[in-house]
Amino acid sequence: MTETNSVFETRSLSIFYGNFMAVTDVNINIPRHKITAIIGPSGCGKSTLLRAFNRMNELVPDTHIHGEVLFEGQNLYEKNVDPVEVRYRIGMVFQKANPFPKSIYENVAWAARIHGFKGDMDELVESSLRQAALWDEVKDILKQSGLSLSGGQQQRLCIARAIAVKPEVILMDEPASALDPIATLKIEELMQELKQKYTIVIVTHNMQQAARVSDYTAMMMLTGETRAGTVIEFEATNKIFTRPSDKRTEDYVTGRFG
Amino acid sequence: MRKTFETEIQQLKDELLVLGSMVEQQIVGSVEALKKRDIDASRRIYEIDLQVNARRYAIEEQVMVAIATQQPMAHDLRLLASILEVSGELERMGDYAKGIATINIRMGEQPLLKPLIDIPRMAQKGADMLHRALTAFINEDADAARAIPLEDDEVDNLYTQVYHELMMFVIQDAKTIERANWLLWVAHNLERVADRVTNICERTVFIATGEMKEIRATDDENSK
Numbered sequence: 001m002t003e004t005n006s007v008f009e010t011r012s013l014s015i016f017y018g019n020f021m022a023v024t025d026v027n028i029n030i031p032r033h034k035i036t037a038i039i040g041p042s043g044c045g046k047s048t049l050l051r052a053f054n055r056m057n058e059l060v061p062d063t064h065i066h067g068e069v070l071f072e073g074q075n076l077y078e079k080n081v082d083p084v085e086v087r088y089r090i091g092m093v094f095q096k097a098n099p100f101p102k103s104i105y106e107n108v109a110w111a112a113r114i115h116g117f118k119g120d121m122d123e124l125v126e127s128s129l130r131q132a133a134l135w136d137e138v139k140d141i142l143k144q145s146g147l148s149l150s151g152g153q154q155q156r157l158c159i160a161r162a163i164a165v166k167p168e169v170i171l172m173d174e175p176a177s178a179l180d181p182i183a184t185l186k187i188e189e190l191m192q193e194l195k196q197k198y199t200i201v202i203v204t205h206n207m208q209q210a211a212r213v214s215d216y217t218a219m220m221m222l223t224g225e226t227r228a229g230t231v232i233e234f235e236a237t238n239k240i241f242t243r244p245s246d247k248r249t250e251d252y253v254t255g256r257f258g
Numbered sequence: 259m260r261k262t263f264e265t266e267i268q269q270l271k272d273e274l275l276v277l278g279s280m281v282e283q284q285i286v287g288s289v290e291a292l293k294k295r296d297i298d299a300s301r302r303i304y305e306i307d308l309q310v311n312a313r314r315y316a317i318e319e320q321v322m323v324a325i326a327t328q329q330p331m332a333h334d335l336r337l338l339a340s341i342l343e344v345s346g347e348l349e350r351m352g353d354y355a356k357g358i359a360t361i362n363i364r365m366g367e368q369p370l371l372k373p374l375i376d377i378p379r380m381a382q383k384g385a386d387m388l389h390r391a392l393t394a395f396i397n398e399d400a401d402a403a404r405a406i407p408l409e410d411d412e413v414d415n416l417y418t419q420v421y422h423e424l425m426m427f428v429i430q431d432a433k434t435i436e437r438a439n440w441l442l443w444v445a446h447n448l449e450r451v452a453d454r455v456t457n458i459c460e461r462t463v464f465i466a467t468g469e470m471k472e473i474r475a476t477d478d479e480n481s482k
Contacts, residue, residue, distance in 0.1 A: 208329050241331045243468025253331040255260050 007032045007169055007199045008053055012067035014228070015048050015057060022048045024228035025067075028218055030169075035191055035200045037210035037237065040220030041252065045229025046203045049220065050171050053201060054090035055083040072168075088115060091162035095174040097154035099146030099161070104129075104138050107146040107157055112164045124164055131197075132160035133190045152183025159190065163198075170194065172202040176209065188213045207253055211241045219249045263328045270320055270341055271396050274348075277313045278392040280306060281348045282385045284355035285451055289381040292362040292444065293374045303359035307352050314349040318342060336468065337398075340461040344395060347454045351388070354447040361440050371427055371437040380416045380448040383409070384455065391458045395465075403462035406455065407473045413452040420445040 006029035015023040023045040030036050030053075038046045048057060055076060057063040069076045076086055088111075099107050108125045117124065125142070129135040134156040138149070146157050155175060162170055172191075176184040191200055191213050204210050210217055217240040219233040233246040244250045251257055284306050291299035321338050324330065330338055387406055394402035424438040456473055464470045 207331065211331070242335060244332050250332045254334050255263075255331075 005032050006030060007072065008201075009070040009073075010052075010067065011070065013049075013052065013069060014066040015045070015052055016064050016066070017060065018062045021226055021228040023052070024224070024226060024230050026231050028231055028234050030199060030201055031216060032199050033195055033197075034215040035195050035202060035213055036216045036218065037214035038201065038203045038218045038220060039205075039207060039210050039252075040229070041222075041257065042205075043229075044220045044222050046220055047173050048229070049231075050173055050201060050203045051092075053169070053171055054087050054092060056087070056092060058083060088165050089167055090169040090171060091165065091167035092171045092173070093155070093158050093162055093175045095177055097151060097158050097178075099149070099154050099157050101145065101147055103143050104146050104149070104157060105142040108160050108164045111161060115165050117165075128160040128164040129157075131163050131194065132156045133186060133193070134160055150183070152179050152186060155179060155183070155187060156190065159187075159194075163194075167198065169199045169201065172200060174203055174205060177205060184209070207241075211237060217241075219244070219246070219252065221248055221252070263324070263330075263334070266320070266324050266328070267334070267337065270317065270324070270338075273313065273317050273320070274341060274345060275392060275396060277310065277317065277345060277348050278388065280310050280313070281352045281355070282388055284310065284352050285385045285388070285448070286381050288355040288358035288362075289374070289378050289444070289448070292358060292370075293378060295362065295365075295370065297363055300359035300362040303355055307356045307359075310349060310352040314345045317345040321345075333465065336465045340395075340465050343461055344392075344458050347457050351451050351454050354451050357447050358444050361444055365437075365440060368437060371434055371441055372423070374441075376416045376420050376423075377441065377445055377448065380413055380420075380445060380452075383413050383416070384448050384451040387413075387452060387455045388458075391455045391462070395458055395462045398462060398466045400463045400466035403459040403466075404473060406459050410452045410456060410474070413449055417445050417449040 008030035010026045010028055013023065013026040014021055026049060038050060040046055051057045052065060052069055053071075053076075057065075065077060071086070071090070074081070100110065102110065105125055108128050109121050112124055113121070126135060126139075129138060134153060137153060138157075146154065149157060159170070159175075176187045179187065188209065191202070194200060202210075202214065214237045217235065217237045218231045219240065220229050221232050222228065223230050223232065233240065233244060233249045235245070240249060241253055244253060284303055287299065287306075288303045291297075291303065321342050324338055328334070387409055391403065391406050393399075394406065421442060424442050427434045428438050460471070460473055463473070
């Protein structure tokens with residue numbers, strides 16, 4: 001993977017909650033227009049690492065990092081970087097769908113409007129909902145509350161909302177763990193569409209999901225005396241799930257622990 | 259969960275060993291029957307072949323269920339995929355033995371062109387290689403698996419010897435051509451058995467190391 005094809009590059013990245021080191025010494029490159037999955041046992045720092053990519057960890061008091069997270073070559077944690085701007089360019093979708101208690105239309109339009117969008121809002125809402133594979137289901141009920149939708153539809157609405165501000169990256173933290181298999185499949189197929197335009201990083205507990213949807217996989221584990229999480233293997237997904245190099249990855253993906 | 263799965267894998271390996279020993283019997287037995295011109299014994303090879311086929315399908319079914327229910331990854335996945343492949347190889351080896359049985363039956367009242375010496379050696383050698391290849395497979399012993407295909411040359415040399423001998427008969431008396439051809443076909447089947455042993459060994463290396471490549475540089479199937 002050459003550097004120009006990477007959207008993110010982490011350099012000796014460690015993440016702390018107060019004195020507690022949650023993640024240590026992560027050095028990975030996230031490839032452009034690919035889906036990268038982060039897998040590993042509970043509590044190994046997957047979500048913490050994911051949130052470091054758009055500075056979401058800062059919303060937790062007393063969080064700080066060592067090392068660097070380069071986004072398109074620029075360190076996201078430099079003093080002059082505006083975290084709000086970062087979160088526009090690097091959107092996020094959470095485990096639990098969290099639409100605003102507003103209309104479907106407003107859910108999509110709101111962030112773009114705040115962000116100073118001056119174009120044709122109807123068009124933006126439609127194209128965002130289309131990209132999120134939700135348009136056909138909601139085009140006649142745009143005035144209804146976003147909360148009236150099913151769980152799977154709400155999650156796609158959140159994806160549409162993330163897309164509306166035209167981000168470059170979409171971070172997904174267990175986006176389908178609360179959904180049934182059919183809604184999950186829709187999200188997974190949507191991800192394949194979205195990667196044409198966006199870089200996607202997804203945290204998932206579901207290994208079959210990681211194997212199905214991702215191009216690259218980062219395997220995380222707690223290591224060393226500090227028991228902080230780190231990436232122990234980062235490879236093409238096909239390799240991770242058929243012939244991993246690290247014995248610990250092998251044990252994890254075959255269900256021997258975790 | 260893991261314990262259930264491991265029991266399933268062990269059962270599959272056991273099934274594969276049973277299948278393998280049936281095929282070994284088929285190979286040695288088919289040549290033995292030919293040597294003695296024992297038609298009934300050749301018919302029994304047919305019956306074993308039906309059982310071999312049924313067992314192969316049963317293994318395939320079990321592997322499919324394991325894949326669907328356990329969603330195997332990494333080593334487990336390589337092992338299950340290889341069991342599918344190897345059970346197919348064994349079944350084909352059984353077909354070679356059945357082919358030899360068919361020749362004995364078709365020869366009817368005609369005597370053997372010559373006493374069988376090298377052909378039973380080929381059968382014995384092939385069955386012996388098969389036995390050790392399956393042991394290496396079950397133990398996932400890559401080193402043992404890499405060594406076995408080198409012995410294939412021995413089988414190939416016996417084949418060449420048989421070939422030249424039979425050609426001499428044909429040159430001296432063209433009327434022997436049909437009987438020579440039958441024996442040549444028997445030798446060819448045995449030579450193929452040894453080639454398929456190599457395929458089993460390649461799968462063993464794959465399970466143990468994740469490396470998928472031919473152990474021998476030449477592809478015997480294409481070079482003949």
